Amino acid sequence: MVDVEEPELPRGIALAWGVAANPQRGPKREMSVERIVEAAVDIADAEGLGAVSMAAVAARLGYTPMSLYRYVSAKDDLVLLMQEEATGLPTEESRNAGGWRAQLEALYREQVQAYLRHPWVLEVPIRGIPSTPNSAAWMDAGIRALAETPLTHDERLAVLLIVTGAARWTGIVLASYARLERERGMGDHEIARYEDALFRSLISAEAYPALREAIDAGAFLDESDPFAFGLERSLDGVAQYIDAVAGGDRPARAPWQGLDDAEISDDKRYREAQKAVRDAEKGLRDAHRMLRQTAREARDRRSRQRADG
Known part of the structure; x- marks a missing residue:
C-alpha cells in the first residue's frame, strides 16, 4: 500500500470539526462562526440558497461583509457549514x-x-x-x-x-x-389531477403504449x-x-461504471458522428409521428366516407 501524506484540511472542513483557529480580533466579540451560519441558514430557509451571500448575511447580523471574512473566508466554506447545520444528527x-x-x-x-x-x-x-x-x-x-x-x-x-x-x-x-x-x-391532490390531465392530453397510446396504459390505469x-x-x-x-x-453464497461484485467511450469522447469526428446519429434518430421519431398523424387522419376520412356513402 502506498503511503499517503495526511492532507491539509480545507478551511471549511476544519471549521466544521472545530479545529480551525478562530480570529483573535474582530469588530465585536459577539460575532462567531455559529452566528454567521445560523443567519445564513435562516436566509436560505426563507428565500433559497441563491439568496445567501456574505453581504446578505452581514446585513442580517448588522455587520459589514468584510467582517465576516475573518471568520468564514469563502462562500463555499459557508455553504458547507450551512449544510452541516441543516443536516443535523440522526436521532x-x-x-x-x-x-x-x-x-x-x-x-x-x-x-x-x-x-x-x-x-x-x-x-x-x-x-x-x-x-x-x-x-x-x-x-x-x-x-x-x-x-x-x-x-x-x-x-x-x-x-x-x-x-x-x-x-x-x-x-x-x-x-x-x-x-x-x-x-x-394548489394542494397535492389538485397538482396530481392537473398533471394527470396534462399527461392524458400529451401521451398517446400509439406513441407511448406502456405509459398510456399506466395513465389510464x-x-x-x-x-x-x-x-x-x-x-x-x-x-x-x-x-x-x-x-x-x-448460506455461503457471495456473488461477484460489479466494477464501477464509467463512460463507455471515455477514451474517444473528445475526438472531433467521433462527436460529429454522434450528433449525426442523434439527428437521424430525431428525424425517425418525427417521421413516425407524422405517420401516426396521417394514419389517424386517413381513418377519419374513411369513416366519414362510409357515413356519407
Whole structure:
C-alpha cells in the first residue's frame, strides 16, 4: 500500500470539526462562526440558497461583509457549514429502532424530513465523500445498523448508499412539489389531477403504449408512496442477499461504471458522428409521428366516407 501524506484540511472542513483557529480580533466579540451560519441558514430557509451571500448575511447580523471574512473566508466554506447545520444528527430513536432494516428505514425517514425542512440543501453539489461531523454521524449510524449482518464493510456502505440515495431523490421530488403548491396555491391532490390531465392530453397510446396504459390505469393518481415502495423492495433484495451470504453464497461484485467511450469522447469526428446519429434518430421519431398523424387522419376520412356513402 502506498503511503499517503495526511492532507491539509480545507478551511471549511476544519471549521466544521472545530479545529480551525478562530480570529483573535474582530469588530465585536459577539460575532462567531455559529452566528454567521445560523443567519445564513435562516436566509436560505426563507428565500433559497441563491439568496445567501456574505453581504446578505452581514446585513442580517448588522455587520459589514468584510467582517465576516475573518471568520468564514469563502462562500463555499459557508455553504458547507450551512449544510452541516441543516443536516443535523440522526436521532437515538433511529439508532435503536430495532433490526438493521428498521434502523435503515428510520434513517431514511429522518433524512427526508431534513430535506423537507431545508430543501436548499438539495442544491448543494456533491463533492466526494461527506467529510463533516454530522455527515459522518449519519454514515456511522447506517453502517452500524448492519453491524450484526454477515455483510462486509464495503457491502454495508453500498447498502447505505441505497438508503441515502433514495432519501435524496425523495427529498428532491417532494420539495419540488411543495414549491409548486406554494407557487400555484394548489394542494397535492389538485397538482396530481392537473398533471394527470396534462399527461392524458400529451401521451398517446400509439406513441407511448406502456405509459398510456399506466395513465389510464390511474397510476399517477395513486396516493401510496412510490418512494417508500421502492426502498422497501430494495431492502427486500438486501435481505435476500444477506440470507444468501449467510448460506455461503457471495456473488461477484460489479466494477464501477464509467463512460463507455471515455477514451474517444473528445475526438472531433467521433462527436460529429454522434450528433449525426442523434439527428437521424430525431428525424425517425418525427417521421413516425407524422405517420401516426396521417394514419389517424386517413381513418377519419374513411369513416366519414362510409357515413356519407
